[in-house]
Amino acid sequence: MILIYCDVDENGNILDLIQGYRVIPGRQYDYFFVREELIDSALYKVENRELVQKPTA
Template identity: 50%
Template sequence: MGYLVFCDTDDSGNIIDVVAGINIIPNRQYDWFFYLQEPIDIMQYKVDMESRQLILK
């Protein structure tokens, strides 16, 4: 089952606002969307602006 992550980031790629879960519908537009195979601790990750991927801090 897929795990959805919607998030906003600062200029460095640090996640500043996030909505994540299995069956979620975001209530507004977010900067980034990721579809993952399993849940993660999102606060240990950031978005690499060049590759547009989630990476460990």
């Protein structure tokens, strides 16, 4: 399991992210998620407190 800690802007876009198998954050983040794989922060956002993939064009 991948641990994901992230901060987001007012639109839910990820501004700062740390992720890994054994991540211990050095500060408080806005959100915490557990996923099966690493994510690309440019392809995901937070909506309604859930990590969701951004729509593709």
